[in-house]
Amino acid sequence: MFKKVLVSEDLGSISNGIISVLEALHIDNFIQVQYCDDAYLKIKKASQDKRPFDLLITDLSFKTDHREQKYASGEKLIKALKEEHLNIKIIAYSVEDRPQKVRNVMIDSKADAYVCKGRNGLKELDEAIAAVLNGHTYLSPKVGNALRETAPAEIDDYDVEVMKLLANGLSQDQISVNFQGHNIHPSSLSAIEKRILKLRNHFNANNSVHLISIAKDLGLI
Amino acid sequence: MFKKVLVSEDLGSISNGIISVLEALHIDNFIQVQYCDDAYLKIKKASQDKRPFDLLITDLSFKTDHREQKYASGEKLIKALKEEHLNIKIIAYSVEDRPQKVRNVMIDSKADAYVCKGRNGLKELDEAIAAVLNGHTYLSPKVGNALRETAPAEIDDYDVEVMKLLANGLSQDQISVNFQGHNIHPSSLSAIEKRILKLRNHFNANNSVHLISIAKDLGLI
DNA sequence: ACGCACATTACGGAAAACCGCAAAGAAAAT
DNA sequence: ATTTTCTTTGCGGTTTTCCGTAATGTGCGT
The missing domain is CATH 3.40.50.2300 (Response regulator)
Incomplete structure (x- = not known):
């Protein structure tokens, strides 16, 4: 023992x-x-x-x-x-x-x-x-099945950061500028949009508000 | 004892x-x-x-x-x-x-x-x-100071309901329709907009996403 | 060097949110 | 009954989000 x-x-x-x-x-x-x-x-x-x-x-x-x-x-x-x-x-x-x-x-x-x-x-x-x-x-x-499950498209730090900024009231445009300022890539508005779309699909969210609501419930942000 | x-x-x-x-x-x-x-x-x-x-x-x-x-x-x-x-x-x-x-x-x-x-x-x-x-x-x-704080009395059930529906992914338009279906007044899109604006001002939120994020943190929804 | 796959950026149009103001309605006061 | 006040609704214009698609860039193997 x-x-x-x-x-x-x-x-x-x-x-x-x-x-x-x-x-x-x-x-x-x-x-x-x-x-x-x-x-x-x-x-x-x-x-x-x-x-x-x-x-x-x-x-x-x-x-x-x-x-x-x-x-x-x-x-x-x-x-x-x-x-x-x-x-x-x-x-x-x-x-x-x-x-x-x-x-x-x-x-x-x-x-x-x-x-x-x-x-x-x-x-x-x-x-x-x-x-x-x-x-x-x-x-x-x-x-018990957590490790066996088909690893769902990973939510990485980048995703979390996007959601945090969204939750803090930044527009997608502002997030883009913010990322450029901090040298985080990708940083274009289009890329931010695409990422948010991916997250919305992943969590079955209707829109950004819904997405952030879900992410908060899950404790992701 | x-x-x-x-x-x-x-x-x-x-x-x-x-x-x-x-x-x-x-x-x-x-x-x-x-x-x-x-x-x-x-x-x-x-x-x-x-x-x-x-x-x-x-x-x-x-x-x-x-x-x-x-x-x-x-x-x-x-x-x-x-x-x-x-x-x-x-x-x-x-x-x-x-x-x-x-x-x-x-x-x-x-x-x-x-x-x-x-x-x-x-x-x-x-x-x-x-x-x-x-x-x-x-x-x-x-x-200890939770009860002494300025009670946000002006947040009523109606406000909470609006925020809940927002958090559940409904558009302002859908909330309007939802309220009409449940005979909740006011129910016009304009009224919903106005209410959300009031809430955004009250909580110093930049937009709806920010508002719902704050409301979740406060435990209102 | 070339082609290929994938990531990133760009763009345009439709939908929704945002914003201010005006019209209509309802309730209360006189 | 009329005025006053407040609530609710309507509407036009701007910004942002949403969505599809196209163009550009980047890394990689052959």
Whole structure:
């Protein structure tokens, strides 16, 4: 079983739940942190001291406050740790259940498991720990098909930026000018139009207003 | 101190946290449910049996699943209970921190306290229980000024309906037709235009997209 | 160098949004 | 009944969005 676990989660009430799972598994060597940066520093330090953590359970979204954070989200933390190929298993524990998000975390950031907070969250977390321990990956049943689904035309950073500017009240023309000013390409009005059209089709939106409404609901912007 | 408490919250890990607070207060007569409808039924039943609950701690948003729910959200549950003037105190416990939402829950649904989930959520929950016990209301510091802010009273149901339809992708023309079909007045295209203009001015929005983006952020729609 | 696929830009027309002002209607006051 | 005021509707003109299509550019393999 895992010997040393780090729990990164800013809501005190939730980490309580995680810890009850750990205790049920007789894991008593665990530490809690509330910021991604703290998690990163503690893991690095422990590794250098030859007393490494072997499991990280982390939330994805953290409320921002006054403290400046280098790793603002769980994804970034996970990706950073995995890129240093530290020998640590990572379980993402999030309310987020959108396939796209799950894909990002599992494929891009390379987490070992993705557990959805929900009615069965703690039970699934328990299962995830067992799976990861045995070198497998794990996905909550709710998002189990996220990786198999036909990857829908990716929504990339460019798309998100366009939608953000739209939501901030810029006209397509202004977005074009904005992109030219920031050397972002493509930047022509025509290109902006085309991209918005692609997004509208992708989300089955009738018009720009509808599109931004949907994107907001999905938490894309 | 409260004698009998109901906790309504669909995320198991969070209700664990709530319960640890209750236990610290030596309240051991509590029941957990994961659906608003269950909460309503249990409270009604207990009241009829002359063993009423005297405190309800409830989340606001519940993930939907296959089960049809009469009360889909915490607000509706709170409002229904308060309208029957059962003698029960109610604390809303939510991640939501938008003033408009807080106003709705406190003023419209008539909750006794509003606690934001967050780093200090459990501590504040503890304070809220104490306040409510003494007949006071309580707001998390983060949303403490939500009720004092200049209430945007001039946004009425009609305005909200217009914005909802806009957000759902209807053109101003289609909204006009929709209103005529539902006998809502005014319904002319010109009137819709004028209303949207008023809303844009009110929220300092550049255009309809911007308006709907703002309205979503404020929780109006 | 050439052709080919794909990305980007350009353009023109129809629809919708945006904007100001005027006409018509309804309600209230005198 | 008439005036006054406010609400609702109508309308013309400009800008922006929407949509199809065409032209240009760019990278890549042969």
